[in-house]
Amino acid sequence: MKKSCGTPEEPSNGRIIVTDAFLGSAVNYSCNEGYRLIGKDQRRCEISGKTVRWSGDVPICQNIPCLPPPDIPHGSYSDTFTSDFVYGSAVTYKCDKGYTLIGKDLIYCTTKDKKNGEWSGPAPECRKTGKQCSYPPAITNGKHSGQAHVFAIGTSVTYSCDPGYTDRKGTDSLYSIRSLDLPHPPL
Known part of the structure; x- marks a missing residue:
């Protein structure tokens, strides 16, 4: 009669793959998304004295941590739940009065290697x-390269004609505009 180690324990926030629980068999452990495995990912059913048992300890599935998000000059971030930053945590940035936010206001803790956390951007x-200048004016049968939400004095925006169209000079050249407070768009 084959000896059995019994059903192995399953870690919190993880799972096991068991083919059988008899002497010589193995079980494999893995963690749910957002958790990393601490300990060995496999245990074996082996002889221990006069009985059989699973080798080693049940591994632990631990939240994947991120370092605190970066501080920004003249602004701050807010998180809604905790000061521990783990997989799935998100922070929203805002600027002090008199300053404008440039970039995404929300970043979140994610992972590429399923072990170490990193911020999404x-x-x-x-x-x-x-x-500030107003949003660059649109032109008929053309477009501009400006992607920002706020255009400070000195910002460059490049205008170009759509395929098949040329400017009044008969070329398909690009316009680089330095001052965006134009009375009308370039033609």
């Missing part, structure tokens, strides 16, 4: 709100 920056 860079922290935004806060720029001094100064004189």
Whole structure:
């Protein structure tokens, strides 16, 4: 009669793959998404004295941690739940009065290697709100390269004609506009 080690324990926030529980068999452990395995990912049913038992200890599935999100000059972030930053945690950035947020205001803790946490993107920056230009005007049968939400004085925007169209000069050249407070778009 084959000796059995019995059903092995399953870790919190993880799972096991068991083919059988008899002498010589093995079980494999893995963790749920957002958790990392601490300990060995496999245990074996082996002889221990006059009986059989699973080797080693049940591994632990631990939240994947992120370092605190980066601080930004003239701004701050807020998180809604905790000061421990783990997989799935999100923070929202905002700027101090007189500053404008440039970039994404929300980043979250994620992972690429299922062991170490990292933030989903860079922290935004806060720029001094100064004189700003309005959103660049649209042109018929063309477009501009501006992607920002705020256009400070000195920002460059490049206009180009759609395929098949040329400017009044008869070329398909690009316009680089330095001052965006234009009375009308370039043609």
